[in-house]
Amino acid sequence: MRSANEDWNPNLYLKFEDERTRPPRDLLARIPLSHPRRVVDIGCGPGNSTELLAERWPDADLIGMDSSPNMIAKAQARLPAARFEQGDIASWQAPEGTEVLFANAVFQWLPDHPAILERLLTGLSEGGALAVQMPDNVQEPSHRLMNEAAAAGPWAAKIGHIKREELPSVGDYYNRLKPLCRHLDIWHTHYYHPLDGAPAIVEWFKSTGLRTFLDPLSAEEREGFLADYGARIAQAYPARVDGKVLLRFPRLFIVAVR
Template identity: 50%
Template sequence: MTDWDADQYLKFELERTRPTIDLLTRLPYEIPRTSVDLGCGPGNSTELLFKRFPKTNITGVDRSPNMLAAAKIRLPQVTFERIDLNHWQPRTSYDLILSSASLQWLPDHGSLFPRLVALLNVGGCLCVQMPDTLQEPIRALMRMVAVEGPWKTKLMPVATSRPRIGSIKDYYGVLATSCNSIDMWHTTYFHPLDNASKIVEWMKGSGLRPFLAPLDQGERHKFLEEYEARIKTAYLPQTNGKVLLPFPTLCIVARRSI
């Protein structure tokens, strides 16, 4: 897959960052000594963490050189490491593990979440927010365009590769054996955007990437053209001409007890 594009991703920085703002308000007031931001991207979530706990030792982890370059410019005082989260095996434990819109890309959450909790010090917090959008039109239409177009052979593996994240009950069951405080909520953010084309621009910075990466330039143009046409039928203008983008999100703040 081609590298992420920090500039494209940050076109909607305020909207992308809002769940993390809400997430951090639910953290305990104790100052963590050590913190890590998994899938830190261009550092927008890391910056919020730094502002909340300026005295904590923070490490940002991401696999994208482009994203990490942007993060280092944004927060030169923070340590950033290039690591694929699928292979992340730190040599230390943490008081706080933050992950904002990244763990949904990883498989087998039934094993992943207990492993993350095991990397916390006793009393430490796992703080996660994940988009729950696979059944939303923004994602369903990607899969439809992928399997109905002339690029079907190239994109069928992409369209069928990512499972939906679990339910609140699923994550509670996984975390309850090792966490004595589990705060979870599922909410939908409604983002007013100028038009349907802005929805496509948003998704080009994240969800569309795996679909566009296997295509040549001409195919990408045609894929985006067809995708935008379908988006326009799914997200109709409101009375003021703007479109509303519903964005369901699952949030978890769990505190390790043993």
């Protein structure tokens, strides 16, 4: 579930498709099912993660779901043979016979997502797998500086206080999910993405984390906010020997087998 005033922009999201597809590829590699009958990509976005599922399990009944009509349209054009549906993850139920629930970078938007993960996991039959990846980056400069820029300019009142909650601890996820499954694998990976300067970092987050900051602003205010944020990013992410900047991106992974 991705909530915002405006629909998501698939083209902006896919500007960094290779980098964004690495985590779902790493998550997929740890799912211990060889021939699942039905696979659902929860929060499928523009279909880049769904495409990985189709490549691994070409004979599975593959369903992608997302809250964004734009993302669904992009994903359907990319994978005409798959089924896609619009839905609200908070209340969504997996179709009967689903054996893999795959969720790439979606549950971090839901404050009560541990309870949703419990519900989805208990809905799987024995041997089914719930595989989840979430950004764990709210303490990174990229996100801390969003709030600093929001509070520093004439747009502060319009933006208000925006804060994505930190993810629960690994121990919390373990305690909640382990009693419900026979196998539980939880790990962190820190990706270091070499990008073409500070403006590329700003562009990366314009399609995700910055959206809630930008949505309330006029075009002129957005320009001012992005300039302020970009200047802060340039200070926090210095150029390396080849002129690139390194965007450190921590992510949490969970694979639970019922």
